[in-house]
Each structure stands twice: as structure tokens, then as C-alpha cells.
Amino acid sequence: MNAAVVTVGDELLAGRTTDTNATWLCERLAGRGVTVERVTTVPDRIGDIARVVNEYRAEYDAVIVTGGLGPTHDDVTMEGVAAALGRQLEEHEAARAWLEEQGYSYSNLTDGTTALPAGSRALHNEVGVAPGAALEGVYVLPGVPTEMRAMFETIASEFTGTQTHREVVVADEPESALLDRIDQLRNRFDVSVGSYPGESVRIAVESPDETTVADAATWLRERVETGDSDCDR
Known part of the structure; x- marks a missing residue:
């Protein structure tokens, strides 16, 4: 919907x-x-x-x-x-x-x-x-x-639709330095990715499949300098 x-x-x-x-x-x-x-x-x-x-x-x-x-x-x-x-x-x-x-x-x-x-x-x-x-x-x-x-x-x-699962990985790196890893993330996993710069860069990973989101967030978290992260379901 x-x-x-x-x-x-x-x-x-x-x-x-x-x-x-x-x-x-x-x-x-x-x-x-x-x-x-x-x-x-x-x-x-x-x-x-x-x-x-x-x-x-x-x-x-x-x-x-x-x-x-x-x-x-x-x-x-x-x-x-x-x-x-x-x-x-x-x-x-x-x-x-x-x-x-x-x-x-x-x-x-x-x-x-x-x-x-x-x-x-x-x-x-x-x-x-x-x-x-x-x-x-x-x-x-x-x-x-x-x-x-x-x-x-x-x-x-x-108002109903397909539930989307979401995790946010917070990276303590400049957004420009993360572009290659974001591209790899998108190529490896069937997820949508949003990047939101500020004092840190918040990278949101979303998909209807909860397991895919968890795997993608774990993969990314292991490859960036991370701060806090959160998960919205």
C-alpha cells in the first residue's frame, strides 16, 4: 500500500x-x-x-x-x-x-x-x-x-502493507570514505540503504526480510569504525 x-x-x-x-x-x-x-x-x-x-x-x-x-x-x-x-x-x-x-x-x-x-x-x-x-x-x-x-x-x-525491518549502523568515519563499502553492501545483500551524515554517519539498512537486515548490518558493522547502532522493527 x-x-x-x-x-x-x-x-x-x-x-x-x-x-x-x-x-x-x-x-x-x-x-x-x-x-x-x-x-x-x-x-x-x-x-x-x-x-x-x-x-x-x-x-x-x-x-x-x-x-x-x-x-x-x-x-x-x-x-x-x-x-x-x-x-x-x-x-x-x-x-x-x-x-x-x-x-x-x-x-x-x-x-x-x-x-x-x-x-x-x-x-x-x-x-x-x-x-x-x-x-x-x-x-x-x-x-x-x-x-x-x-x-x-x-x-x-x-492502512496496511508489508512490514519493513530496519537496522542503523553508526560509523565514525567521513561519508565519502564509506562509499565503497556501501556499494559492496548493496551488491551483497537485497536491501535498501540510506546514508545520513552528521557528527557521525548513520547508515540505515532496510528490507522486508528480518534475517537479511541482520546479516547485512552485521557485515557492515564489521567493516566500519562504529559508534552506537539501533534497530527498528
């Missing part, structure tokens, strides 16, 4: 808000074996949201959109997603009924709070008000991190 993550908000593009949602979602999806192939931030504009969502839903198994839900003038994500899907926004009876069960009077809700793309499944907001929506592989979640995370957990089981 592959996926794209789209975060919506002018404040993200201006650097006034750190996009922690994309990082959290990528980590959770990767942990479930889902390959995230795009992370894109778009402004609070219906046309931009519609264009990116329409493009990505044709390319990926799932598109997760966060941000821009609510009653204010710049909360236009649902409109953008509806446009991408060729749907109208309409009052969602199940979303409204759920909010009323939680103690919210419909007369006190701002107009449009429960307007979702026609035919969509409402995703209930257990720590906020604005509902999310799911339709045709597109999932729309709130931008408030606590609300987004809680809502994602209710649909997490819908």
Missing part, C-alpha cells in the same frame, strides 16, 4: 506553524508497512487543494489530508476535496447525530460544521467538534494535532 499526505494551511507555508502532523503520520504509516511517497503542503485555497488531491488519488492507494476543517472563512479543505471528487457538500446526518449525542445542540453549531462531500463516511472527532470524512481512498482529518491523531487511530486498521 502506498500513500500521500497533504497538509493544508497558509500558516504552514509561512513557517509560523511547524508541520508536526506530516511527520507523525509518516511515522505511523511506515510502522504499518505503508509506503509514503509524497508529502505536500498547500495553501488554504480550494483550487490548490482540489488539484493536488485529484492528482494524488489517481496515483496512490490512499491520500490523507489534514488541516482546514472548521467554521472560519479559511477552512476550505472540505470544499477542495469535494471539488476533487466531483461531489457536492451536503449536511451529513450521521455526523450531526453523533455530535448531538455528545451534547452539542445543532442550533449552536456553526453553519457548515457537518457539511461533508456527498456519499462520504463521517469520521467522528472524539476530542474536538469538526468531523472528518473518508471517500474513494481520500481521508480528511483535522489540523489540530490532538484531534488528528485521535481520529487517525480510529481508521489506522485501514
Whole structure:
């Protein structure tokens, strides 16, 4: 399963808000074996949201959109997603009924709070008000991190893929000095390799096969000046 993550908000593009949602979602999806192939931030504009969502839903198994839900003038994500899907926004009876069960009077809700793309499944907001929506592989979640995370957990089981095993070998050598050994590693083992320089060089070895990863990491560790290493499963 592959996926794209789209975060919506002018404040993200201006650097006034750190996009922690994309990082959290990528980590959770990767942990479930889902390959995230795009992370894109778009402004609070219906046309931009519609264009990116329409493009990505044709390319990926799932598109997760966060941000821009609510009653204010710049909360236009649902409109953008509806446009991408060729749907109208309409009052969602199940979303409204759920909010009323939680103690919210419909007369006190701002107009449009429960307007979702026609035919969509409402995703209930257990720590906020604005509902999310799911339709045709597109999932729309709130931008408030606590609300987004809680809502994602209710649909997490819908995201599955091949689990990838990972070990990291930390080499206390310049990255340029490691190139030949990295090439040998890739030729000897059926693994993907990432090299991340810093104070030390972190070499990540990944594969769906746990034994292959362990053997490759052991082989490399024996051939570099190593620091600490870690393993993620």
C-alpha cells in the first residue's frame, strides 16, 4: 500500500506553524508497512487543494489530508476535496447525530460544521467538534494535532502493507570514505540503504526480510569504525 499526505494551511507555508502532523503520520504509516511517497503542503485555497488531491488519488492507494476543517472563512479543505471528487457538500446526518449525542445542540453549531462531500463516511472527532470524512481512498482529518491523531487511530486498521525491518549502523568515519563499502553492501545483500551524515554517519539498512537486515548490518558493522547502532522493527 502506498500513500500521500497533504497538509493544508497558509500558516504552514509561512513557517509560523511547524508541520508536526506530516511527520507523525509518516511515522505511523511506515510502522504499518505503508509506503509514503509524497508529502505536500498547500495553501488554504480550494483550487490548490482540489488539484493536488485529484492528482494524488489517481496515483496512490490512499491520500490523507489534514488541516482546514472548521467554521472560519479559511477552512476550505472540505470544499477542495469535494471539488476533487466531483461531489457536492451536503449536511451529513450521521455526523450531526453523533455530535448531538455528545451534547452539542445543532442550533449552536456553526453553519457548515457537518457539511461533508456527498456519499462520504463521517469520521467522528472524539476530542474536538469538526468531523472528518473518508471517500474513494481520500481521508480528511483535522489540523489540530490532538484531534488528528485521535481520529487517525480510529481508521489506522485501514492502512496496511508489508512490514519493513530496519537496522542503523553508526560509523565514525567521513561519508565519502564509506562509499565503497556501501556499494559492496548493496551488491551483497537485497536491501535498501540510506546514508545520513552528521557528527557521525548513520547508515540505515532496510528490507522486508528480518534475517537479511541482520546479516547485512552485521557485515557492515564489521567493516566500519562504529559508534552506537539501533534497530527498528
